[in-house]
Amino acid sequence: MNSQSFTARIGGRDYTLSAQDDPERLKRIADYLDRKIAEAKMHTAMNGEIAAVVAGLSVTEELFTAKDEAQRLRDQLYEITRAKPAEGASRDS
Numbered sequence: 001m002n003s004q005s006f007t008a009r010i011g012g013r014d015y016t017l018s019a020q021d022d023p024e025r026l027k028r029i030a031d032y033l034d035r036k037i038a039e040a041k042m043h044t045a046m047n048g049e050i051a052a053v054v055a056g057l058s059v060t061e062e063l064f065t066a067k068d069e070a071q072r073l074r075d076q077l078y079e080i081t082r083a084k085p086a087e088g089a090s091r092d093s
Helices: 023-043 048-092
Strands: 004-010 013-019
Touching: 004 023, 013 023, 023 048
Parallel strands: none
Antiparallel strands: 004 013
């Protein structure tokens, strides 16, 4: 695999990042984090470090919400697939 390096601006600073698989994905991630930091700075008069922490908490909250929803959907799918054989068995009887 070839590693591709690029410069991303996050929170007003340039970082050299490298991606092995999909550099476009990493660019989108860096851009997303940069927007979150900018949003945090817009809503309060905080310095870059505090804005980065607030942005990190915001992104982490989004991650946990998505994980909880994914688990809820897995549980729902499990219940649906578990119920199907019982429904089919009652129709055959």
